[in-house]
Amino acid sequence: MIPKKIPFLFTACALLMLFLSSACKQEQDVNVTSEPVVTEKPVVERDLFYHYSIWYAFVNKVFEGDLTVSKLKTKGDIGLGSYTKLDGELIMLDGVPYRATEDGVVSIADDADKIVYVNATFFDEDISFKVTDSINYDALRGEINKHLPTKNMFYGFKIHGTFKNIKCGGLNKQEPPFKEGLDVLIPNRPIFKAENIEGTMVGFYCPQFIGDINVAGYHLHFISDDKKFGGHVMAFNAVSLDVSIDEMYEYQFVLPNTDAYRKVGFDKQFQYKKN
Numbered sequence: 062m063i064p065k066k067i068p069f070l071f072t073a074c075a076l077l078m079l080f081l082s083s084a085c086k087q088e089q090d091v092n093v094t095s096e097p098v099v100t101e102k103p104v105v106e107r108d109l110f111y112h113y114s115i116w117y118a119f120v121n122k123v124f125e126g127d128l129t130v131s132k133l134k135t136k137g138d139i140g141l142g143s144y145t146k147l148d149g150e151l152i153m154l155d156g157v158p159y160r161a162t163e164d165g166v167v168s169i170a171d172d173a174d175k176i177v178y179v180n181a182t183f184f185d186e187d188i189s190f191k192v193t194d195s196i197n198y199d200a201l202r203g204e205i206n207k208h209l210p211t212k213n214m215f216y217g218f219k220i221h222g223t224f225k226n227i228k229c230g231g232l233n234k235q236e237p238p239f240k241e242g243l244d245v246l247i248p249n250r251p252i253f254k255a256e257n258i259e260g261t262m263v264g265f266y267c268p269q270f271i272g273d274i275n276v277a278g279y280h281l282h283f284i285s286d287d288k289k290f291g292g293h294v295m296a297f298n299a300v301s302l303d304v305s306i307d308e309m310y311e312y313q314f315v316l317p318n319t320d321a322y323r324k325v326g327f328d329k330q331f332q333y334k335k336n
């Protein structure tokens with residue numbers, strides 16, 4: 062026999078559930094309409110040293126990358142590196158990525174172009190000094206060393222000036238299958254020379270502990286004021302220089318997500334000797 066109270070309990074429970082679900086819905090409706098929509102702006106880490114591919118992958122024939130120029134532009138406004146298949150030295154100044162090809166011609170890269178190796182940052186001047194006497198690359202390294210608060214941080218450079226002469230290196234474009242690594246290609250690189258020219262050297266300093274990941278010491282690329290001459294800085298005699306330095310304490314490196322990178326062996330070795 063069913064007690065008389067049971068149907069009453071069922072009805073009470075059903076009513077309670079109806080009430081709760083309706084209250085819940087009302088609360089949801091209130092939440093949706095009352096909360097302001099917050100759109101968060103992406104935070105740009107300006108003291109971040111951005112580094113795509115590792116130096117020893119680049120040395121060991123990982124010459125095709127999956128980083129686009131448009132993505133690079135979100136990582137910095139100065140930079141140096143190389144385009145895919147070594148199709149030109151990369152020099153980025155004031156957010157514009159220039160390409161100096163093997164024949165010495167300088168142009169602006171397209172957003173869809175690919176990069177094999179790059180260093181970049183958003184440049185903010187922390188330290189600056191002027192050089193008013195003639196100075197070569199070795200002496201400039203010594204001068205910058207005197208101005209660095211510590212050699213344990215990373216630094217970015219924008220160095221504008223007048224050059225009596227400058228010698229820059231390029232790279233010969235390669236087609237797969239790639240035969241030689243940078244240990245062979247860099248000593249045999251095309252060389253471009255200019256005299257009485259104004260322009261900017263952009264680049265970076267990495268502490269020696271960076272090892273095989275990147276270029277230890279100084280690495281600079283040059284672009285002339287008329288944007289017709291550029292490349293990897295090998296030697297120069299400058300008449301006057303404005304040296305601007307950005308100290309960076311964060312370092313991000315991004316590996317190529319490619320088959321070539323996954324399979325690379327790190328058997329070849331190459332580091333610039335004087336840095």
Ligand SMILES: [Zn+2]
Nearest residue numbers: 280281282293
């Ligand atoms: Zn270089």
